[in-house]
Amino acid sequence: MTEQKTSTAWLTGAGLRPTRQRALLAELLVGDGKDRHVTAESLFEAAKKSGEQVSLATVYNTLRAFCNAGLMHEITVDGTKSYFDTNTSEHPHFFWEDTGELTDASRERMEIVNLPDAPAEAEIASVDVVIRLRRT
Amino acid sequence: MTEQKTSTAWLTGAGLRPTRQRALLAELLVGDGKDRHVTAESLFEAAKKSGEQVSLATVYNTLRAFCNAGLMHEITVDGTKSYFDTNTSEHPHFFWEDTGELTDASRERMEIVNLPDAPAEAEIASVDVVIRLRRT
């Protein structure tokens, strides 16, 4: 129930109504405090496995709502699907080319030296680093 | 005609048959020696503007063929569409969030320090760096 409270607070703290389906998804995403990388489909599967019922459209809409509220970040690596990360700080990712899995590469203290300056009339919104991995 | 020859050599050098439509697309892509970033749609538009006729499906198939032959690189930034780069060396890109335009950020000598090591049983295939720009 501590967990229940935490994930509900995660929702309300961002001004989102804690509906039954959002509470479920939030619990699956941040219930244990670990960072998580999901696709709409993978989260939908996890929800189904939990027994509760949510529609796929709602999973999509909810992930989008979480992103808009700043609770998650969308990551583009694959072209065919979107990934969503519960860790909203800027950090590099590993993308496993064979399985399509996305994981954090954040523990190291990576740094980019001589990052190109933003062109005039523009500023850097974010820097995405994706390390593509090939299983050996 | 030097240009014509060059883009044809670009094709044959990779073992691709220089058909009329491929020669046209190759010419649009590498005819002037400059690096280019296109989407299937943008290249299709450019082809139409040139007067010659090519189908959109062929543009898609051709871009895929060029990638498989190692002549171009596919870049994923947007989620909704694929970008193709004639510069196949690893280099960072600017992604203009407002226009969806992709440009090179390669002139600077950027470097990544302390790049996370690849996990065991994996090796790094490539490192993608995308600098997202917001117009000021």
Add this chain to the structure above:
DNA sequence: TTAAGTGCAAATTATTTGCAGTAAG
């Protein structure tokens, strides 16, 4: 001549949307 390439139109895949019904404040 013959295997590779092309062009439609139909199929796929990921995602969004309209709208009627449901539930949270």
Add this chain to the structure above:
DNA sequence: CTTACTGCAAATAATTTGCACTTAA
């Protein structure tokens, strides 16, 4: 109560594919 949320099913959008036809070698 009343406005946001949910869930379908239909709509979109980018890309791929099946297959008859064409063309480079």
